[in-house]
Amino acid sequence: MIGFLRQWIENRRIIRRRWQEDARRLAAADPVNAYYEAQRRAARSRARGHANEYWHWAKVASEVARIESCAEMDFEVVKAIADQENADRR
Secondary structure, eight states: OOHHHHHHHHHHHHHHHHHHHHHHHHHHHHHHTHHHHHHHHHHHHHHHHHHHHHHHHHHHHHHHHOOOOTTOOOHHHHHHHHHHHHHHHH
């Protein structure tokens, strides 16, 4: 049982590091629009039915919001991004 818990914790750490690294990479490339880019990728993943990738990019977006003070985060823009991704899939 302890071995299972250790493995589960390590797996969670790997997943967390992945979204933190992606957030840092997006923020370094474009600090102002990094949040929108993560939301765009989340919406695209969701529209394609890739639930794991959707959650990953949603967590990346929240991490960008946490680490990047100059990132723009307008909910109307996020809604437009989601609408655009859904329209592209139809």
